[in-house]
Structure formats: structure tokens, C-alpha cells
Amino acid sequence: MAVLLSLVVQAGQMALVLLLAPLLTGLVRRVKARLLRRRGPPLLQPYRDLWRLLCKEVVLAENASWLFRATPYLIFAATWVAAALVPTFGRGLMFSWSADLIAIIALLASARFFLALAGMDIGTSFGGIGASREVMIASFAEPAMLLIMFSLALIAGSTQLSTVATYMASAEVGLRVSLGLALVGLAIVALAENGRIPVDNPATHLELTMVHEAMVLEYSGRHLALIEFTSALKLLLYVSLIACVFLPWDLAPPGAGPAAWAIGILAYLLKLGACACLLALFETAIAKMRVFRVPEFLGAALMLGLLGTLLLFVSRSL
Amino acid sequence: MALAAVLATMLGQLAVALLAIGLAGRGAWAGSVLYAASAAAGAIATLAALASLLAAPAPPETLILPFGLPWLGAHLRLDALAAFFLAVVNFGGAIAALYGIGYGAHEPSPRRVLPFFAAFLAAMNLVVLADDAFTFLLAWECMSLLSWALVMAHHHSAANRAAGHVYLTMAGFGTLALLLAFGLLAGPAGDYGFAAIRSAPLTPWLGGGALLLAVLGTGSKAGLVPLHVWLPLAHPAAPSHVSALMSGVMTKVALYGLIRILFDLLGPPPGWASMVLLAAGGATAVLGVLQALMQSELKRLLAYSTIENIGVICVGLGLAIAFQANGMTAASALAMTAALCHIANHALFKSLLFLGAGAVLTATGERDLERLGGLIHRMPQTSFLFLIGAVAIAALPPLNGFVSEWLTFQAVLLSPVLPHWGLKIMVPAVGGLLALATALAAACFVKAFGIAFLGRARSAAAATAQEVEPTRLVAMALLALACLLIGLLPGYVIDGLAPVTRDLLGAVMPAQPAAPWQPIVPVVASRSSYSGLLVFLFIGVSASLAALVIHRVASHAVRRAPAWDCGYPEPSPLAQYSAGSFAQPLRRVFGTSIFRAREQVTMPLPGDLRPARFALQMRDLVWEGLYLPLAAAIGYAAERLNALQFLTIRRYLGMVFLALVTLLLVLALWPSF
Numbered sequence: 001m002a003v004l005l006s007l008v009v010q011a012g013q014m015a016l017v018l019l020l021a022p023l024l025t026g027l028v029r030r031v032k033a034r035l036l037r038r039r040g041p042p043l044l045q046p047y048r049d050l051w052r053l054l055c056k057e058v059v060l061a062e063n064a065s066w067l068f069r070a071t072p073y074l075i076f077a078a079t080w081v082a083a084a085l086v087p088t089f090g091r092g093l094m095f096s097w098s099a100d101l102i103a104i105i106a107l108l109a110s111a112r113f114f115l116a117l118a119g120m121d122i123g124t125s126f127g128g129i130g131a132s133r134e135v136m137i138a139s140f141a142e143p144a145m146l147l148i149m150f151s152l153a154l155i156a157g158s159t160q161l162s163t164v165a166t167y168m169a170s171a172e173v174g175l176r177v178s179l180g181l182a183l184v185g186l187a188i189v190a191l192a193e194n195g196r197i198p199v200d201n202p203a204t205h206l207e208l209t210m211v212h213e214a215m216v217l218e219y220s221g222r223h224l225a226l227i228e229f230t231s232a233l234k235l236l237l238y239v240s241l242i243a244c245v246f247l248p249w250d251l252a253p254p255g256a257g258p259a260a261w262a263i264g265i266l267a268y269l270l271k272l273g274a275c276a277c278l279l280a281l282f283e284t285a286i287a288k289m290r291v292f293r294v295p296e297f298l299g300a301a302l303m304l305g306l307l308g309t310l311l312l313f314v315s316r317s318l
Numbered sequence: 319m320a321l322a323a324v325l326a327t328m329l330g331q332l333a334v335a336l337l338a339i340g341l342a343g344r345g346a347w348a349g350s351v352l353y354a355a356s357a358a359a360g361a362i363a364t365l366a367a368l369a370s371l372l373a374a375p376a377p378p379e380t381l382i383l384p385f386g387l388p389w390l391g392a393h394l395r396l397d398a399l400a401a402f403f404l405a406v407v408n409f410g411g412a413i414a415a416l417y418g419i420g421y422g423a424h425e426p427s428p429r430r431v432l433p434f435f436a437a438f439l440a441a442m443n444l445v446v447l448a449d450d451a452f453t454f455l456l457a458w459e460c461m462s463l464l465s466w467a468l469v470m471a472h473h474h475s476a477a478n479r480a481a482g483h484v485y486l487t488m489a490g491f492g493t494l495a496l497l498l499a500f501g502l503l504a505g506p507a508g509d510y511g512f513a514a515i516r517s518a519p520l521t522p523w524l525g526g527g528a529l530l531l532a533v534l535g536t537g538s539k540a541g542l543v544p545l546h547v548w549l550p551l552a553h554p555a556a557p558s559h560v561s562a563l564m565s566g567v568m569t570k571v572a573l574y575g576l577i578r579i580l581f582d583l584l585g586p587p588p589g590w591a592s593m594v595l596l597a598a599g600g601a602t603a604v605l606g607v608l609q610a611l612m613q614s615e616l617k618r619l620l621a622y623s624t625i626e627n628i629g630v631i632c633v634g635l636g637l638a639i640a641f642q643a644n645g646m647t648a649a650s651a652l653a654m655t656a657a658l659c660h661i662a663n664h665a666l667f668k669s670l671l672f673l674g675a676g677a678v679l680t681a682t683g684e685r686d687l688e689r690l691g692g693l694i695h696r697m698p699q700t701s702f703l704f705l706i707g708a709v710a711i712a713a714l715p716p717l718n719g720f721v722s723e724w725l726t727f728q729a730v731l732l733s734p735v736l737p738h739w740g741l742k743i744m745v746p747a748v749g750g751l752l753a754l755a756t757a758l759a760a761a762c763f764v765k766a767f768g769i770a771f772l773g774r775a776r777s778a779a780a781a782t783a784q785e786v787e788p789t790r791l792v793a794m795a796l797l798a799l800a801c802l803l804i805g806l807l808p809g810y811v812i813d814g815l816a817p818v819t820r821d822l823l824g825a826v827m828p829a830q831p832a833a834p835w836q837p838i839v840p841v842v843a844s845r846s847s848y849s850g851l852l853v854f855l856f857i858g859v860s861a862s863l864a865a866l867v868i869h870r871v872a873s874h875a876v877r878r879a880p881a882w883d884c885g886y887p888e889p890s891p892l893a894q895y896s897a898g899s900f901a902q903p904l905r906r907v908f909g910t911s912i913f914r915a916r917e918q919v920t921m922p923l924p925g926d927l928r929p930a931r932f933a934l935q936m937r938d939l940v941w942e943g944l945y946l947p948l949a950a951a952i953g954y955a956a957e958r959l960n961a962l963q964f965l966t967i968r969r970y971l972g973m974v975f976l977a978l979v980t981l982l983l984v985l986a987l988w989p990s991f
Contacts, residue, residue, distance in 0.1 A: 054664040054868060057875035060884070063774060065694045067705075078862035081853065097837055098852040101726055105716055107853070109760055110714040116764045120895065123773030124883040128895020131768065135761035136903035142760075143753035150749060153731050159846040183798065218882055221875075222868050233659070295907045302750070313734045 003221055006094040007262070013093055016265070017240070021083075021232035024239065024272055031280035046232065053225035061122045061218050071118035072219070072226035077109035079230045079286075082107040083237040087244045089264030091162040092254030100159040101149045105142065108193070108237075111230065112138055119215030130214030133291060137199065137211065138147035139187040139299035141192045144185055147305025151182045152245060154312040161244065162254075169248040177318050178308035190238040194296055196230070197283045199294050202231070211291070236272075239279075243271040250282035320370035321379040321396040321447070323362060324404060328443050330359040334436040342429035349428050353418040354435050360412025363443065367404035370396055375817055380449065387452050393511055398817035399724035401444045402658065403574045406665045409800075411439040412566040413793050414559040419675050420787035421559050424680045430471040431557055438464040438563065442571050442577055451500035451510040458496065458575070462489035462539070465568060468560045469552045481551035488548040490537050495535035496575070502528040503583055516584045525584055529591055532579040533598070539572035540634065540649060541625045543602040544940045549625060550609070554617035554685070558676020561617060562921070565624040566669035570661050573631060580639070581822040589643035595636030596744055600751040603629030607758040608908055611765065612915075613937065614687045614897040616675045619766055620668065623711065627664040627753055630726065631657050637729045638823070639742055647825035648730040654819045655812055655827050658726035662811070663718040663804060667710040670797035674704035677790060678770060685966050686898040689767070692775040698782040699791050701771040706798040708767045710805070712760040717853035718804035721811075721838075723756060724848055728840040758904070765900045773890040806851045809838050826911040830856075898934070905936075913937060 026046045027150065033040025070155045082104045085096060099107070111133060119131035137206070155178065156167035167173060192199045193214040204210060216227050250267035251258040289297065311318040334356045335612055341348040370379075378397035386392040396404075420434065441464055444457035466489065470482045501517045502524050502856040505889030520528065538545035553564050580587050597839030615620040641650035677700045678693065679685055710717040730749040736742065775781035785791075804811055809830030816826040822954040830838050836854075837847030868874075881887050909915035913936040965973075 004769065008765045018322070024806045051872075054872035057873055057877055058881075059877050059879045062878050063692070063695070065772070066770070067694065068699075072859040073865050074857070076864055077857045081856045082866075095852065095856075097847045098849040099715075099855070100518055100846050100848055102727055103720075103848050103853065106713065106715045106720055110709070113709065113712060113714055113760055113764060117768050117772060120764075120768035121694075121772045122881050122883075123891060124887065125893055125895060126883055128773075128900060131764065132895060132900045132903055135764050136907065139754070139761050139904060140755040142757035143750060146751055146753035146756075147746075150727075150746070151848075152507055152729060154734055159728070161729065176395050222872055226864065226868075227928075252841075261710050291903075292906065306746065309749065310743065313746050316734065 003094075006255075009090065010084075013088055013090075014080070016088060017083045017233065017236055018080065020269075020272065021229065021236040022050060024236050024276055025232040026278050027273065027276040028235075028283075031277050032284055035280060035284045037172045037231075044278045045233070046228075050225050050229055053228070054222050056221040058221035058223055060220075063122065065121055065219070066122040067114075068118050069223070071114045072223040072230075074114050076226045076230045076233075077115075078107045078111040079233045079237065081242070082111075085161065085234050086237055087162055087165050087239045087251055088240050089261060089268045090252030090254070090256065091165045092242075096162045097160065098237055101153065101161055101164070102146070102159055103239075104161070105145050105149065109142055110233075111140070115215055115227075118219075122218045123219065126214045130211055130217070133211045134215060137192055137294055137298065140295055141189050142303060144298060144301040144305050145193075147309050148182045148185045148189065148300065151178045151195070151305065151308035151312055153315075154309065155179065161241075165244045165248045169251065170247055174317075178311045179246075181304045181308035181311075183242075185301040185308070186242055186245075188298065188301035188304075190242065191282075192294070192301075194235045195237060196279065198286050198289045198295065201288055218296040239272060239275045240268075243268070243275060247271050320366040320373075320401070321381055321394065323366035323369050324396070324408075324443060324447065325381075325394075327359040327366075327408070328440040331356060331436040331440040331443075334359070335433040335440070335733075337428070338432040338436065346423050349422040349425075349432055350419045352432060352436070353415050353422055355713060356439065357412045357415035357419070360408045360415055360439065363408035364405050364412060364798070367401045371398060371401040371405060371817060375820070386450070386456070387510070390450055390452060390510060392453045393449035394447045394453070394511075395512070396447060397573070398821045399577065400446050402662075402815065403570065404443065404788065405626055407439070407442050407446060407661055408566050410563060410665050410669050410861075411442070413669060414563045414567075414673075415439075416796075416869075417559045417562070417676070417790050417793035420793075421557070421676060421680065423787075426559060427471065431468065431560070432465050434467045434471075435560060435563075438468060438560075442567065443961065445571050446574055449512045451504060451512070451515070453891075454575075455493065455497060455500065459493050464495065465552075465560075465564055466643055468556045471557055471560075472555070476553075477557075478555040481548070481555040485548045485552040488545065492535045492538035492545075493536070495531045499528045499531035499579065502531065503579070505781065507738070512583060516585075519585050522588065526588065529587065530586060530594070532576060532584075533591075533594060536576040536579070536851040537598065540569045540576070540628045541602070541606075542598050542628060543605050543625070544944055545988040546602070546606070546625045547938075547941055547945060550618050552620040553621040553624065554615065556671055558617070558679055560626045560677070561621075562669040562672035565621060565672055566665045567627055569624060570665055573628070573635075573661060575623060577635065577822070579896070580635070586642060587639050592636045592638075592640035592643065593740055593744060595632050595639065596748045597742075599629045599632030599634075599636055600748040602626070602632065603755040604751050604758070605629075605835050607755050607762055608904075608912060611758060611762045611901050611904055611911065612909065615685050615692075616678065616766060616770060617672070617685055618686055619687075619762065620671050620675060623759065624664075624668055626759060627660065627711075630723075630752060630755065631660050632728050633660060633752060634660060634722075634729065635662065636748075637726075637745070638731065640733065640738075640745075640913070641729075642823055644736055644738070646732070646735070647823060648827075648841055649729060651819040651825040651827050652725065652732065653729035654823060655815050656722055658730055658810060658815050658818060659725060659808075660722035660849040661911070663710070663722050663801070666797050666800050666882060667707045667717075667719060670707035670794055671704065671711065671795050672803065673797070674700055677786045677794070678783075681786060682777070682779040684777060684779055687769045688861070689777040690770040690775075690780045691773045691777075691891065691894065692780060693771045693783055696775075696780075697771075697785045699785060700794070701767075703791070703798045704765055704771065706801060708763040712763045713756050716802075716805045716850040716857070717849075718801045718808070720803060721808040721848075721850065723752075725812075725840060726752065728846060731846075732841065761904065762859055765897060769895075769897045769900060772981070773894050773910070776891050776894070776896075805853055807834050808850055809834070809836070812838060861876055909936065912939070914939065954968045 360558035448454035610622035637653035
């Protein structure tokens with residue numbers, strides 16, 4: 001019975017991230033529009049977009065291979081699994097031990113690997129430019145992310161996200177320099193990985209600036225819907241990650257009752273809302289940078305991660 | 319029992335080599351039969367070695383054969399470490415031989431390949447089995463020379479001859495360093511048996527000298543920076559199944575020599591040795607992968623990527639030494655297991671990738687990425703298997719590359735408690751370099767697979783390529799299957815490596831859970847965990863679920879149409895991204911400082927109809943800064959010493975007299991030093 005219940009809770013987490021991901025994207029768009037004194041699309045617009053795309057036929061380029069058709073499903077599954085492994089409303093869920101932070105980063109790397117390959121499959125110059133720039137950004141963002149993860153793991157003594165969240169919510173964590181460095185670094189990586197301003201612009205198809213959009217230019221119909229959904233899930237994943245490490249309050253403990261879960265979900269919604277507003281505010285306040293400035297921007301995250309890790313090697317209390 | 323079986327297969331390989339000389343010119347069937355025999359011998363030896371590894375902790379089997387130095391004989395010994403490496407060597411050898419059945423038919427000069435191939439396998443087995451310095455060095459030199467002969471198999475190309483020259487020089491240097499290392503290890507008594515070396519501890523200075531010489535000797539064979547220059551020249555020059563053996567297996571035999579000397583013969587290695595290995599490993603990993611990214615030739619890209627992986631393994635070994643020197647045996651076992659695991663994994667996926675490159679080479683005749691493309695349509699099975707290798711080497715879950723990467727990172731995370739200050743600074747820096755190398759490796763293999771197999775064909779040869787023979791596909795599929803199995807069930811591999819770490823370090827990683835879906839644990843339970851099987855199942859279930867729901871509820875209509883490309887599709891396949899342009903962003907970021915990359919664009923004036931020109935210049939600073947001056951100095955010295963050849967007898971006698979006086983003086987003054 002207990003096994004069944006924890007299975008249901010785990011399934012609930014998987015469903016929750018799936019349900020909330022488009023909402024988060026809608027919220028960011030809405031807040032951004034309001035900040036620019038536009039009315040903006042309704043909150044539920046991303047759901048409608050996804051449904052419309054899902055119901056359309058796929059127009060496939062003539063020389064597309066099986067890899068091009070399989071990639072949307074693969075990257076959706078990898079991102080979904082990764083998102084479901086990040087604690088949202090509760091920690092210590094049934095399968096939370098099956099992959100740690102390193103594995104979550106690597107799952108996202110797999111998704112990017114296949115998406116970059118799919119971008120090169122048709123043999124157009126846009127696909128190539130997108131894939132080439134994406135791996136350039138990733139080759140900075142991924143080590144930065146790993147080093148930030150090293151800092152967190154050294155503080156909490158584990159790479160297991162549930163354990164990290166438990167430790168961060170406890171009283172013994174205190175204020176640390178390395179945590180501050182990790183937070184700034186993580187925010188930079190999150191911006192880059194999700195293709196947000198100042199690295200990439202999610203709202204544009206302007207050819208000179210695009211990275212992610214160039215890779216997926218040949219996709220249409222349900223494939224495109226899955227890729228958009230994956231982007232939304234990835235944004236939700238990063239927001240949940242920041243929330244569960246740096247705002248670890250009101251996470252339901254393992255084996256808690258429905259009341260704790262309800263509080264956890266409510267707290268999670270509030271955290272998502274706050275992060276969405278911050279993201280929108282940041283994006284309206286800053287301009288997009290040239291593509292070759294991106295390595296400098298991400299290099300800062302890399303150095304912050306390295307500095308944080310180094311501090312922790314020197315002293316466990318920094 | 320296992321030792322006798324392995325010896326029998328070695329004799330079998332030698333018989334294959336002799337028969338190959340005898341049967342040369344009897345047609346393709348003879349080659350196929352001999353390759354099959356070699357593969358069978360390799361398979362038997364693999365099984366024997368695995369049985370011996372799993373039967374541990376049985377006492378090591380030893381044998382003394384009556385050849386070699388007359389007062390010593392040839393000592394052979396099969397312990398857990400040797401059994402593990404025998405399994406790696408012979409599995410790689412068996413697969414390469416299986417691949418050779420199909421590949422041999424495309425070989426223009428089979429008598430230059432097959433005899434050396436089989437003898438090369440036997441020599442690598444002997445290196446691993448040797449239990450005295452003479453047999454070890456003899457086998458090591460045989461391995462070097464036989465692989466040199468294989469590099470020179472296609473000696474009509476000037477580039478291959480140059481590669482053979484550089485390889486021979488570096489192999490000679492490596493053997494010399496090892497010879498001196500064993501000289502120091504054996505001490506003044508000169509007992510070259512490994513048993514005697516083990517029981518006679520050295521003074522710190524002599525031990526340190528032996529250690530550095532051993533790192534130089536084995537590192538030059540394994541491809542540690544800056545001793546790596548021969549590797550990207552020689553490995554691609556050989557026939558592809560030999561390239562797979564050299565990159566996947568021979569570099570591992572070199573690492574076997576390093577582990578044997580450092581952890582076994584030398585006694586507990588000193589702590590500073592860890593800093594040497596960490597620095598060399600970190601630099602090797604990043605430089606190797608950056609060089610790989612810049613290459614446009616598939617086999618050379620793979621050879622540079624081998625250098626990267628050797629760096630990753632050396633970081634694991636360095637961490638193992640650091641932990642051991644500070645008494646953290648559990649962490650040391652973890653780092654050692656990570657290194658050994660990566661050794662096995664790299665042998666598997668690098669062999670797979672080289673065999674795939676060989677398939678592309680025979681199908682198209684092209685090794686230049688800029689003239690490939692679109693092979694996923696023409697060679698679907700090969701491209702699928704190559705993709706598995708690429709995913710594995712990019713360290714992506716749920717394949718095997720990720721497992722060893724994960725274990726290495728876990729070892730890095732255990733190191734803040736190390737007391738040494740140098741290590742406290744160095745380990746996080748090396749961890750950062752490893753993370754960078756991992757990300758760059760993924761970028762490198764997106765390029766390799768994306769340019770060679772995806773897109774549109776860039777040449778007529780690529781557009782008309784045909785899928786290769788079934789035996790070659792089976793060989794690649796077996797490697798891919800092994801990659802998948804180790805990725806999904808890493809617990810069994812970790813448990814299988816326990817006897818090796820127990821022998822070397824006196825500690826083992828915690829016993830892994832028996833159930834395959836349970837996660838692997840690096841040090842103690844509940845600290846960190848990863849379950850490859852569950853991750854694989856989750857991804858499979860979610861992807862199928864998504865596909866099922868979408869096809870049922872929404873739409874499953876597909877229409878084929880020309881590519882969109884923002885409305886301006888360019889018909890020429892040359893307008894696609896090429897290998898050079900794919901690497902351009904990373905070249906701009908890293909290459910301007912590390913390779914002194916200079917790009918020069920010459921644009922015609924408006925109205926001028928000449929095409930624009932783009933020139934790229936890159937320099938190899940290791941080659942220019944270290945090897946060319948060294949070669950120039952040797953040339954200069956040789957030029958000067960040349961004068962000594964044309965003296966009169968009077969002068970020669972005078973020189974003999976002078977030398978005698980000098981030696982006597984040294985002898986007379988020696989006690990006073």
C-alpha cells in the first residue's frame with residue numbers, strides 16, 4: 001500500500017511538471033508584456049499553441065532521416081525525466097535516488113546532443129549554424145553547471161538533489177560565500193541554457209541572433225510541439241532547481257500526508273511565480289548580446305563555479 | 319588453468335601469423351579463415367581471463383618458461399590486474415579480428431597486415447603476463463615494432479612513412495625510459511624478477527627517479543601530453559581494425575605498465591606522484607579534445623580523442639595515489655575503479671568508432687569529413703552503431719561512458735579532506751578541466767557524426783556508398799552491445815573490479831546491490847547514487863508514452879516536402895555547414911590562444927566577380943616549441959660529431975688515452991664524493 005502511494009506521488013510529480021511547464025512560459029510572457037505596457041497573450045495561450053501544433057500534420061523535409069523524426073520524442077523524454085527528478089513539492093520521492101545532479105545535467109546534455117544532430121540532419125546552413133553555436137554555448141554552460149554542482153555537493157555532502165534540499169533547509173547551512181557564487185553562476189547558466197535574453201531571444205526568428213530557433217527551423221506539427229514543450233519543461237526544470245536549492249522551504253518530507261503535499265504544491269506555485277516575475281523583469285531590463293560575447297558571459301559563470309569549489313576545498317565553512 | 323589457456327591462445331596467434339606468411343597469395347579465403355582463427359583465439363583468451371578475474375581471490379598463477387635471460391628464465395604471472403587487462407586486450411583483439419574477416423578483402427596488401435596483426439596481439443598478451451623486467455621489455459618492444467610494421471602497411475604514402483618515422487623514434491624513447499626505470503627498480507643487485515623488485519623497497523630519490531621514468535616511458539606509449547605527437551599521426555595511418563587495436567587496446571597496455579610499476583612494483587607511491595599525474599591528465603584531456611575538435615579527418619579526430627580519454631584515466635589514477643598516500647583507502651578504491659572502468663569503456667567505444675570509421679573509409683574511399691555526409695541514408699546500420707559509440711564517448715547516460723565519468727566526478731568530490739595544500743588547489747582545477755573536456759567531447763562528436771553521417775552527401779563517393787558486410791556489422795554491434803550493457807548494469811563491472819583494487823590498494827568499493835535496477839553507490843549508501851537501467855527505462859517509457867498519446871489523440875499525418883530553410887534553400891550540398899565551419903565558434907574562443915589560429919578573409923571589391931577567399935592558419939605549439947628545437951639540437955650535435963669520423967689513427971689513440979685517464983680519475987676521486 002505504502003509502495004503504491006509513493007508510486008502515485010511520484011507519478012503526480014511527473015504529471016505536475018508536465019502540467020505546469022506551459023503555464024510558467026505563459027506567465028513569463030504575460031509579465032514581460034505587462035512590463036512593456038502591452039496587454040500580452042492570455043496565460044493559457046501556450047497550451048492552445050501546443051494543442052494546435054499537435055493537431056497539425058508534419059511537413060517533413062525530403063531527406064530527413066529517422067534521427068530527425070525520433071529526436072523530438074527522445075529529447076522530450078530525457079527532459080521530462082530530468083524535470084521529474086528535481087524536487088518540486090516534496091523531497092525523497094520514490095525514484096529520486098535513481099539519478100543525481102550529475103545525471104540530471106547529463107540527461108539535459110543528451111537532449112542537446114540529439115537536438116544539435118537533428119539540426120544538422122537536413123543539411124541546411126541554418127541547422128548547421130544553430131547546432132554549431134549551441135555546442136559552443138554548451139561547452140561553457142555544462143562545465144559551469146558541473147562546477148556549481150560540485151559546490152552544492154561539497155556543502156551538502158551528496159550529489160543527490162533530495163539530500164541537498166534537505167540539507168539546505170536545515171539550520172546548519174548558514175550564510176556562505178560559495179552559495180552566493182553558486183546562485184549567481186546558476187542563474188547565468190539557466191539564462192543561457194534556456195536561450196533567454198541576453199544569450200538568445202526566445203521570441204525572435206531573426207536569423208542573425210538565433211541559436212535554438214535555427215536548429216529547429218525545419219520542424220513542424222507535432223514534432224515542433226514536442227520541442228516547444230521541451231523548452232518549457234527545461235525552463236521549469238531550472239526554476240525548480242534554483243527553488244529547491246535556494247528556496248528549500250515547505251518541501252514535504254518523505255512519507256508525508258496530503259496536507260504537507262498541498263502546502264508543498266502551494267509553496268511551489270508561489271516560488272514559480274516569483275521566479276517568473278524576476279526572469280521577466282531581468283529580460284526587459286537587459287539587451288541581447290552578440291554571440292561572441294556569450295563565452296565571456298558564461299566564462300564568468302565558469303569562474304564563479306570554480307571559485308566556489310576552490311573556496312570549499314580550502315575551508316568547508318566558506 | 320587460465321594462464322595455460324591464455325598461453326595456448328598466444329601460441330595460436332603466433333601460428334596464425336606464421337600461416338599468414340605461408341598462405342600469402344592463396345586468395346581471400348585464406349585471410350578470412352586466419353582472421354576467424356585469430357578471433358576465436360581472442361574469444362577463448364577473453365573468457366579465460368574473465369573466469370580468472372571472477373574466480374579471485376584465488377592465488378595468482380605463475381609459470382617459468384625456459385627462455386629469456388639464462389639465469390632468470392621467462393617469468394609469467396596471472397593476477398587480478400593482469401586478468402582484467404587480458405580481458406580488455408583479447409576482447410578488443412577478437413572483435414578487431416572478426417572485423418578483419420570482412421575488411422581484409424578490401425586490403426590491397428594483406429601480407430603486410432595479417433601476420434603482424436596476429437603477432438601484435440600475442441605480444442600485447444605477453445606484456446600483461448610478464449613477471450620479470452626482461453620479458454616485459456622484450457614483449458613491449460615487440461608490441462612497438464609490430465605495431466610500427468602495421469602503421470607502415472600502406473607505406474606508399476609519404477605521410478604514412480613520416481608517421482612511421484615519428485612513431486619509431488618515440489617508441490624508442492619510451493623503451494629507453496622504461497629500461498632505465500627497470501634498471502633503477504632492480505637496484506645494484508640486478509635481480510630483474512618482479513617478485514624480487516617488489517620485496518626490495520627503494521630510497522625515495524631512486525624510487526622517484528624510477529617513477530618519473532616509468533611515467534615518461536608508458537606515457538609516451540599511451541599519449542600523455544607532451545609525449546603524444548606520434549599518436550595522431552600513427553594511429554590513423556594503420557588499417558582501420560589495427561587503428562582500433564592501437565587506440566583502443568595498445569594505449570591500455572601502456573597504462574597497464576604504468577599501473578603495474580606505480581602501484582605494484584614501487585610499493586606505495588609517494589604523494590607527489592599524484593600531482594604529476596593530475597597535472598598531466600588534466601592538460602592531456604583538454605588539449606586532446608580541443609585538437610580533436612579542430613580536425614577534419616575522421617580517423618585523426620578519433621586519435622586525438624583517444625588522447626583526451628587517456629587524460630581522464632590518468633586523473634583517476636592520480637586521485638587514487640593521492641587518496642592512498644593519505645590513508646583514505648575507500649576513496650582510493652573508488653578512484654582506481656573509475657580509472658579501470660574508463661579503461662574498459664574506452665577500449666570498447668573507441669574500437670567501435672574506429673571500426674565505424676573503417677567502414678566509412680572502405681564504403682566511400684574518403685577519410686576527410688568535408689567530403690562525406692548523408693551516410694545515414696546509405697549506411698543505416700553502420701551509422702546507428704557509430705551513433706551509439708558517439709553517445710557513449712560523449713559521456714551521455716545511459717551508456718557506459720557516463721558511468722566512468724560519474725565515478726571519476728564522485729572521486730573528485732571526496733577530495734577536499736586531503737590535507738596537502740597543493741592538492742587542495744589542484745583537484746578542483748583538474749575537476750573543472752575534466753568538466754570542460756566532457757562538454758567539448760560532446761561537441762566534438764556532434765561534429766563527427768553530424769558532418770559524416772547527416773546532411774546531404776558532399777561528394778559522389780558519399781552519395782553512392784554501400785553498407786558493409788554482415789561480419790563487420792556484427793563486430794561493431796557486439797561492441798555497441800557491450801557499451802549498452804556496461805551502461806545499464808554498471809554494478810556488476812564494479813564488483814568484478816573489486817579483486818583488482820584489493821590487490822593493488824588493499825581496499826574495495828562497497829559491494830553493489832544485487833538487483834540490476836538498484837543504483838550504484840560510490841562510497842557509502844545514501845550519499846550519491848545512479849541507476850543506469852532505471853534512467854534508460856524511464857526515458858524509454860516516457861518517449862513511448864508521448865508517441866502513443868500524440869499518435870492516438872492528436873495527429874499522425876506526415877507529408878514530405880522540400881526543405882524550408884527560411885525560404886531560400888541552397889541546392890548545392892557544399893553550402894552546408896562543413897567540419898571547419900562547425901568548429902569555427904570554438905576555434906575562435908579557444909584556438910586563438912592555444913593554436914594561434916589566424917583567419918584571413920579576402921573579399922573582392924564590389925563589382926569584382928572573383929570569389930572571396932578564406933585562409934586559416936593553425937600551429938601546433940607542442941610540436942614547434944618542443945620537438946622541432948629538440949630535433950634541430952640533435953641534428954646540430956650530429957653534424958658536429960660527424961668530424962670525429964675522419965680523424966687520423968694518432969688522434970684516435972690520443973682520444974682513447976684521454977678517455978682512459980678521465981675514467982681512472984673518476985674512479986680515484988669517487989669515494990671522496
